[in-house]
Amino acid sequence: MFHKILIANRGEIACRVASTARRLGVQTVAVYSDADAHAKHVQACDEAVHIGGSAPKDSYLRWEAILQAARETGAQAIHPGYGFLSENEAFAQACADAGIVFIGPRPQSILAMGLKAQSKQLMEKAGVPLVPGYHGEDQDPALLQREADRIGYPVLIKASAGGGGKGMRIVEQAGDFAAALASCQREAINSFGDDAVLIEKYVQRPRHIEIQVFGDTHGEVVYLYERDCSVQRRHQKVLEESPAPGMSESLRAAMGAAAVAAAKAVDYVGAGTVEFIVEQAAYDQPDSMKFYFMEMNTRLQVEHPVTEAVTGLDLVEWQLRVAAGEPLPLRQSQIPRAGHAIEARICAENPDNQFLPATGTLAVYRKPAHAAFSVAATRVDDGVREGDAISPFYDSMIAKLIVHGDDRAQALARLDAALTQTHIVGLQTNVQFLRRVIQTPSFRQAHLDTALITREQDRLFGQQGLPAEWAVAAAVVDVLLQEMASAGSDPFDQRDGWRPFGQNVRRFAFVWDETTLQADLHYGVAGEWTLALGERAWPLRATRAAQSLVIDLGAERRQAQVYWHQEGSEAVAHVFMSAGGARLQRLDVLAHAGDTQEAGGRLSAPMPGKVVSFLVQVGETVKAGQALAVMEAMKMEHTLHAPRDGVVAELRYSPGDQVAEGDELLKLEASAA
Numbered sequence: 044m045f046h047k048i049l050i051a052n053r054g055e056i057a058c059r060v061a062s063t064a065r066r067l068g069v070q071t072v073a074v075y076s077d078a079d080a081h082a083k084h085v086q087a088c089d090e091a092v093h094i095g096g097s098a099p100k101d102s103y104l105r106w107e108a109i110l111q112a113a114r115e116t117g118a119q120a121i122h123p124g125y126g127f128l129s130e131n132e133a134f135a136q137a138c139a140d141a142g143i144v145f146i147g148p149r150p151q152s153i154l155a156m157g158l159k160a161q162s163k164q165l166m167e168k169a170g171v172p173l174v175p176g177y178h179g180e181d182q183d184p185a186l187l188q189r190e191a192d193r194i195g196y197p198v199l200i201k202a203s204a205g206g207g208g209k210g211m212r213i214v215e216q217a218g219d220f221a222a223a224l225a226s227c228q229r230e231a232i233n234s235f236g237d238d239a240v241l242i243e244k245y246v247q248r249p250r251h252i253e254i255q256v257f258g259d260t261h262g263e264v265v266y267l268y269e270r271d272c273s274v275q276r277r278h279q280k281v282l283e284e285s286p287a288p289g290m291s292e293s294l295r296a297a298m299g300a301a302a303v304a305a306a307k308a309v310d311y312v313g314a315g316t317v318e319f320i321v322e323q324a325a326y327d328q329p330d331s332m333k334f335y336f337m338e339m340n341t342r343l344q345v346e347h348p349v350t351e352a353v354t355g356l357d358l359v360e361w362q363l364r365v366a367a368g369e370p371l372p373l374r375q376s377q378i379p380r381a382g383h384a385i386e387a388r389i390c391a392e393n394p395d396n397q398f399l400p401a402t403g404t405l406a407v408y409r410k411p412a413h414a415a416f417s418v419a420a421t422r423v424d425d426g427v428r429e430g431d432a433i434s435p436f437y438d439s440m441i442a443k444l445i446v447h448g449d450d451r452a453q454a455l456a457r458l459d460a461a462l463t464q465t466h467i468v469g470l471q472t473n474v475q476f477l478r479r480v481i482q483t484p485s486f487r488q489a490h491l492d493t494a495l496i497t498r499e500q501d502r503l504f505g506q507q508g509l510p511a512e513w514a515v516a517a518a519v520v521d522v523l524l525q526e527m528a529s530a531g532s533d534p535f536d537q538r539d540g541w542r543p544f545g546q547n548v549r550r551f552a553f554v555w556d557e558t559t560l561q562a563d564l565h566y567g568v569a570g571e572w573t574l575a576l577g578e579r580a581w582p583l584r585a586t587r588a589a590q591s592l593v594i595d596l597g598a599e600r601r602q603a604q605v606y607w608h609q610e611g612s613e614a615v616a617h618v619f620m621s622a623g624g625a626r627l628q629r630l631d632v633l634a635h636a637g638d639t640q641e642a643g644g645r646l647s648a649p650m651p652g653k654v655v656s657f658l659v660q661v662g663e664t665v666k667a668g669q670a671l672a673v674m675e676a677m678k679m680e681h682t683l684h685a686p687r688d689g690v691v692a693e694l695r696y697s698p699g700d701q702v703a704e705g706d707e708l709l710k711l712e713a714s715a716a
């Protein structure tokens with residue numbers, strides 16, 4: 044075994060590799076960019092070397108700098124993680140030339156599987172089933188059109204050099220082919236520097252099922268079963284699970300054998316994934332499942348923890364052992380498989396805006412209870428801590444949640460619980476979206492195909508998450524309990540009552556999903572509270588438990604967590620409950636009420652309170668927006684501003700006076716000019 048390795052990656056995968064290395068007593072060297080100077084992966088390793096600027100091309104893709112770092116620190120091997128240099132045969136060769144072990148396949152294997160068209164030619168010879176299609180060298184557009192017509196529509200045009208879901212076009216009919224081809228080639232040349240394409244039949248109810256394979260330097264290859272990655276957006280994986288629902292032992296064995304044949308055809312060493320597209324005549328007909336080779340990823344995959352959970356094996360340990368020349372730890376017949384695992388990718392993105400990636404700081408980052416590794420019921424893999432930023436330089440994945448259960452239903456329940464306990468504030472994420480996806484009938488019934496998200500879109504997008512009254516109740520209760528905690532009393536616990544400044548009603552305003560909600564909290568004579576929202580009202584009680592608020596609204600009791608986050612000039616409450624989440628911007632009732640006065644031009648008290656001072660005198664000319672008076676309400680001072688230009692004609696109260704909501708505080712007359 045190595046005594047020291049360098050990890051040529053960042054984020055969660057660098058942390059993941061480091062944790063296995065540590066367990067095995069192998070020292071680790073991190074590399075990092077400017078943006079990652081204080082990143083978690085740097086801390087996770089024993090040593091670290093700065094390799095350049097924040098953009099990948101200035102750091103994580105600079106293989107000379109990485110090799111240099113390995114030489115200087117005495118690392119014997121380099122783990123490339125996924126992405127970046129992991130599938131770069133020139134880098135694998137450069138490592139070999141420098142006498143450093145590349146923890147991955149041989150350069151020739153990477154090359155052979157690097158282009159989709161060439162790899163299909165190889166697979167054809169190895170007897171691996173292929174999707175009906177065209178993967179020849181001749182790229183004459185007229186020929187490509189004839190091939191598409193022959194295959195039959197719909198077809199998929201793919202960039203041969205493509206990856207990460209880019210460079211693909213579905214064509215529904217012959218007349219659309221030429222335009223789709225041209226646009227696919229443009230994207231291919233821009234993204235991959237190579238405009239060669241191949242054409243495949245677009246299979247019906249397509250499922251993405253892949254097989255994890257492992258080879259060693261002694262010519263042995265085994266498979267570690269399958270992962271179903273059918274739930275995708277933009278051809279990218281969202282949820283992955285194992286076993287694949289509906290997978291029979293005979294189909295598993297056939298796909299496993301095909302994957303091993305594929306790996307053997309390229310003398311494969313280390314961890315790899317053979318991706319298949321699976322066609323099904325109907326969701327409930329597993330017998331109709333037919334599989335076809337799609338591509339091979341010659342690296343450790345993002346979703347490898349799913350396989351670790353069902354086999355109880357550490358795939359990174361296997362990678363290190365194989366790279367060190369050891370034989371595979373287990374034979375095919377010895378590889379265990381138990382229970383059901385699901386992984387969810389938590390990303391900084393806005394599902395309601397075409398999954399647009401988001402950046403920002405993890406102001407709050409609370410994870411579900413989890414254990415570090417392997418067959419734990421819940422595992423969290425990440426490369427960030429609370430307070431860290433998701434920068435625009437790298438991908439948008441924040442963390443992976445991996446759950447394991449005795450069966451799919453139990454795994455699903457655990458995933459839902461884990462997502463419920465994942466609280467992220469500071470940037471947009473897909474956490475609530477993921478919860479909705481796993482709650483769809485399609486996902487629950489395992490009616491899987493790559494169109495699941497589109498098919499269920501009505502339940503998935505533009506959803507509000509929580510009933511308004513619960514979102515508001517949680518925010519209001521949190522405000523009150525915070526205020527009272529600082530005042531040393533509890534408004535819900537005191538029989539003699541807490542009456543804010545002698546008033547019976549306290550008004551709150553929130554913006555929720557672009558609508559303004561006004562909530563009135565009434566304080567009754569018997570010391571009870573009522574929350575009124577629009578036409579409806581509920582008795583309200585609440586207490587703060589260790590981790591959360593316990594709220595009684597009417598006869599129902601629920602728990603909530605509330606985090607306040609300052610967003611620009613806005614105080615925003617992020618409410619998390621098991622029913623969902625909500626984001627409520629709190630409006631300063633006074634400032635807001637001031638806005639509505641602009642039309643009338645009156646300066647009146649927006650809520651009950653006390654006049655603290657006037658900042659102007661009678662006869663003074665004032666400008667719109669100028670501060671005129673200070674009021675105190677709810678232990679807070681609020682400045683009221685002139686709704687328009689004018690002259691102060693009369694001050695109608697004195698400092699110290701109590702005023703009611705709507706009372707006119709001063710008279711403003713139109714100025715003479």
Ligand code: ADP
Nearest residue numbers: 099125126127206207208280344345346437438
């Ligand atoms: P998978 O099939 O496992 O999802 P992909 O090929 O889509 O694998 O990519 C693997 C991961 O590596 C993804 O999370 C992707 O965002 C990331 N990745 C790939 N290339 C780069 C790159 N050049 N810079 C940053 N991240 C990358």
Ligand code: ADP
Nearest residue numbers: 205206207208209243244245246249251278493
């Ligand atoms: P990438 O290199 O970008 O991962 P893949 O060839 O693996 O490209 O395809 C990505 C995804 O596109 C698959 O997971 C699947 O959802 C979809 N796909 C690919 N080929 C087909 C096909 N022939 N029919 C239907 N869907 C397909």
Ligand code: MG
Nearest residue numbers: 207208318338
């Ligand atoms: Mg793929």
